[in-house]
């Protein structure tokens with residue numbers, strides 16, 4: 374069976390590069406019921422694949438616009454997730470947090486908006502890795518995680534908190 378240690382994570386390049394963006398405001402987090410694509414039927418944050426020529430943050434903003442028709446404000450980088458599936462598929466998730474937004478979330482072809490209390494998240498309907506890194510997300514910390522999946526089953530994981538990047542003035 375594949376383990377985290379079998380992978381050269383520093384040189385690892387994912388088959389797909391994607392984003393997730395979570396609006397967190399007033400003790401609630403804006404999730405979606407994903408109607409189609411990878412992870413359809415699950416509850417997750419809005420997000421999707423990074424397109425050529427786009428930065429991860431641009432993708433995150435575009436996907437939220439497409440899926441919920443809102444514009445996130447006060448966006449900051451939250452973390453990086455690296456998923457290796459035993460069948461050879463792999464995906465990287467660039468995670469962002471937003472403290473505010475403009476507009477009203479609405480249902481689209483891709484998603485149904487779902488506000489959840491941050492202390493009562495529907496983890497049983499979410500990806501198996503989410504309970505592992507959501508505490509960092511909700512606490513405003515930066516994190517990175519590496520995961521081995523076999524289908525929908527999480528086989529192994531490692532999540533660490535990252536130091537904030539400070540700009541040194543010399």
Ligand SMILES: Nc1[nH]c(=O)nc2c1ncn2[C@H]1C[C@H](O)[C@@H](COP(=O)(O)OP(=O)(O)OP(=O)(O)O)O1
Nearest residue numbers: 391392393409410411412419420421422466500502
């Ligand atoms: N294990 C996992 N845990 C998690 O919380 N989110 C995951 C995940 N694996 C994938 N995702 C998210 C990241 C990203 O937002 C989405 C996959 O993006 P995809 O681009 O494959 O989805 P779509 O088929 O909807 O793409 P687009 O057509 O580009 O919108 O699922």
